[in-house]
Amino acid sequence: MPVPPLPPAIEVVGLHKRFGDQTVLDGLDLVVPAGTVTALLGPNGAGKTTTVSILATLLAADGGTARVLGHDVATDPQAVRGLIGVTGQLSAVDPLLTVTENLRLMADLFHLPRAEGRRRVAELVERFGLGEVARRRGQLLSGGTTRKLDLAMTLVAGPRVVFLDEPTTGLDPRARHDLWDQVRVLVADGVSVLLTTQYLDEADRLADAVGVLHGGRLVAHDTPAGLKAAHAAGSLDDVFLALTAPVPSADAA
Amino acid sequence: MAAATAVVPRPVTRNAPRDLTTMTRRSLLRMLRYPSLTAIIVATPVVLLLLFVYVFGGAFGAGVAAGVTPGAEGRAVYLAYIVPAILVMTATSVAQSTAINVAMDMTGGIVTRLRTTPVAPVAVLGGHVVAAVVQTLLAASLVLGIAVALGYRPDVDALGLLAMTGFFVLFGLALTWLSVAMGAAARSVESASNTPMLLVLLPFFGSGFVPVDTMPTPVRLFAEHQPFTPVIETVRGLLAGTPVGAGTAWTAVGWCVGLAVVGWLWARAAYRRPRT
Numbered sequence: 230m231p232v233p234p235l236p237p238a239i240e241v242v243g244l245h246k247r248f249g250d251q252t253v254l255d256g257l258d259l260v261v262p263a264g265t266v267t268a269l270l271g272p273n274g275a276g277k278t279t280t281v282s283i284l285a286t287l288l289a290a291d292g293g294t295a296r297v298l299g300h301d302v303a304t305d306p307q308a309v310r311g312l313i314g315v316t317g318q319l320s321a322v323d324p325l326l327t328v329t330e331n332l333r334l335m336a337d338l339f340h341l342p343r344a345e346g347r348r349r350v351a352e353l354v355e356r357f358g359l360g361e362v363a364r365r366r367g368q369l370l371s372g373g374t375t376r377k378l379d380l381a382m383t384l385v386a387g388p389r390v391v392f393l394d395e396p397t398t399g400l401d402p403r404a405r406h407d408l409w410d411q412v413r414v415l416v417a418d419g420v421s422v423l424l425t426t427q428y429l430d431e432a433d434r435l436a437d438a439v440g441v442l443h444g445g446r447l448v449a450h451d452t453p454a455g456l457k458a459a460h461a462a463g464s465l466d467d468v469f470l471a472l473t474a475p476v477p478s479a480d481a482a
Numbered sequence: 483m484a485a486a487t488a489v490v491p492r493p494v495t496r497n498a499p500r501d502l503t504t505m506t507r508r509s510l511l512r513m514l515r516y517p518s519l520t521a522i523i524v525a526t527p528v529v530l531l532l533l534f535v536y537v538f539g540g541a542f543g544a545g546v547a548a549g550v551t552p553g554a555e556g557r558a559v560y561l562a563y564i565v566p567a568i569l570v571m572t573a574t575s576v577a578q579s580t581a582i583n584v585a586m587d588m589t590g591g592i593v594t595r596l597r598t599t600p601v602a603p604v605a606v607l608g609g610h611v612v613a614a615v616v617q618t619l620l621a622a623s624l625v626l627g628i629a630v631a632l633g634y635r636p637d638v639d640a641l642g643l644l645a646m647t648g649f650f651v652l653f654g655l656a657l658t659w660l661s662v663a664m665g666a667a668a669r670s671v672e673s674a675s676n677t678p679m680l681l682v683l684l685p686f687f688g689s690g691f692v693p694v695d696t697m698p699t700p701v702r703l704f705a706e707h708q709p710f711t712p713v714i715e716t717v718r719g720l721l722a723g724t725p726v727g728a729g730t731a732w733t734a735v736g737w738c739v740g741l742a743v744v745g746w747l748w749a750r751a752a753y754r755r756p757r758t
C-alpha cells in the first residue's frame with residue numbers, strides 16, 4: 230500500500246485579519262512543506278506575530294483558511310494544539326519555578342507518563358546544556374539561557390510543527406548560534422519550522438524558504454539564494470529594503 | 483496525486499482533573515518559593531487585629547455590648563467581636579495576592595503558551611483558585627491561633643469547626659474566583675493589585691467592626707445588604723457557638739455561590755479573550 234503523502238506543515242489560503250479598521254492580513258497565502266524551515270520577514274507591525282497567533286490557535290482569523298498538518302485551526306484547534314510547539318515573542322518561563330520544574334510542568338500538561346516525562350526532561354536538559362542551572366529559578370537565568378529553556382519547554386511533548394517568533398532577539402552571537410544549531414537538530418528530526426525574524430542573516434542561514442510579509446500579504450516567497458538573484462542583491466538586507474518600502478496601510482491608525 | 487491525510491496528533495485527551503492537579507501543584511510551589519508574599523498576606527489582618535484591639539478596643543468594647551466597662555474588659559469583648567471580620571479579611575488578603583499572581587501569568591508569556599497546548603482551560607485559572615483556597619485555610623488558622631494567643635476563646639466544638647471550615651472553603655471559592663477574574667481581566671499587574679481593594683474595604687462597611695445599628699440609615703441599609711455582613715455574622719455565630727439565624731446563613735451561602743459563579747464566568751470570558 231503506498232504511503233499517502235504528508236500534507237504541508239502549514240497551508241494558509243486567503244487569510245484575512247483586521248483589528249478595528251486596520252487590516253493586518255489581506256489575503257495571505259503561504260505553504261510550508263513538511264520538514265522544512267520557512268522564515269517570515271517583514272517590517273515591525275507587518276503581521277508576523279498575528280500570523281503565528283492564528284496558526285497557533287490563539288487568534289481567530291476574519292477570513293480564509295489555515296491548516297496545520299491538514300487540521301484546520303478554526304474547526305479543530307485541539308488537534309492542532311496536540312501537534313505544535315510555540316515559542317512566543319514574550320518569554321513563557323515561570324520565574325519562580327526551577328529549570329527542571331518548568332520542563333516537568335510541560336510534560337505533565339501533555340499527560341506524558343511519569344517515567345517518560347522524566348526521561349524527556351533529562352534529555353532536553355542535556356541537549357540544551359542546562360545541567361548546571363537545572364535547579365536554578367527562571368527569574369535568575371540570563372536572557373540567553375531563558376530563551377534556551379523557553380525552546381526546550383516548547384519541545385517537551387515532541388511537536389511536529391514549531392513556531393518561533395523572533396527567537397534570537399536580544400541574544401549575543403554565541404547564544405544565537407547555539408539556538409540555530411538547535412533548530413537544525415529539530416529539522417534533522419523531521420520537524421517543520423516557521424520562524425519570524427528581524428535578522429536577515431538568520432533567515433539566510435536557517436531557512437529553506439523566505440517569505441516577505443508586507444501590506445498584508447507575501448510580496449516575495451523564494452529560497453534565500455533565489456530572492457537575492459531575482460533582486461540582483463548581495464544580501465537579504467537589500468532585498469528586504471527593496472520590497473518593503475513603506476505603504477500607507479501598514480501602521481496608519 | 484493521492485490526497486494527503488492529516489497527521490494524527492498525539493492523543494492528548496482533555497483531562498481537566500489531571501490538569502487542575504498539575505496547575506494547583508504549580509501554584510502551591512510558587513507560594514512556597516515566595517514566602518514573603520504569604521507573610522504579607524497574614525501580616526495585614528494581624529496588624530489590623532492588634533491596632534483595633536490594643537488602640538481602639540478599650541473604648542470600642544463598651545460600644546458593642548451593654549454593661550462593659552472601658553479598658554481591659556472592653557478590649558477582651560472587642561477582640562471577640564472583631565475576630566470574625568479579621569478572619570474574613572485574611573481571606574480577602576489572599577484574594578488580593580491571587581489577583582496579582584493571575585495578572586502576572588496573563589501579561590507574561592505563560593498563559594499564551596498554555597493556550598497553545600491541549601490543557602483544559604478551566605485548569606489554568608482553577609489551579610490558582612484551589613491553591614488560594616488552601617492558602618486561605620492555612621492563613622485563617624494562623625490568624626485564629628494568634629487571636630487565641632491574645633486571649634480570644636472561641637466556643638466551638640468539632641462539628642462547629644467542620645462547619646466553619648466548609649463555610650470558609652465556600653467563601654474562599656467565591657472570593658478567589660472573583661479575584662482571579664479581576665486578575666485575568668486586568669490590563670496590567672498594577673491594575674490587578676488595585677481592583678481587589680474594594681474587597682478589602684467592604685468588611686468595614688458591614689457588621690465586622692461595629693454593629694450596623696450604630697450607623698446612619700443609608701450606610702446601615704448598605705451594610706445590612708452587602709455580602710460581607712451575612713458572611714461575618716455566620717462566622718461569628720459558628721465561633722461563638724450561638725445559633726446562626728437560618729436566614730443569615732442561607733443568605734451568606736447564597737451570596738458565596740452566586741459570587742463564585744459570577745467570578746467563574748467572568749474569569750472564563752477574560753481567559754478566552756484573544757490577545758496577540
Ligand SMILES: Nc1ncnc2c1ncn2[C@@H]1O[C@H](COP(=O)(O)OP(=O)(O)OP(=O)(O)O)[C@@H](O)[C@H]1O
Pocket residue numbers: 248253271272273274275276277278279280479480756757758
Ligand atoms: N490585539 C490587537 N489589537 C489591536 N491591534 C493589534 C493587536 N495585535 C496586533 N495589532 C496590530 O496589528 C499589527 C500587526 O501586529 P503584529 O504584532 O502581528 O506585527 P509583527 O509583524 O509581529 O511586528 P513586530 O516585528 O514588531 O513584532 C500592528 O499594527 C499591531 O499594532
Ligand SMILES: [Mg+2]
Pocket residue numbers: 277278279318394
Ligand atoms: Mg511580532
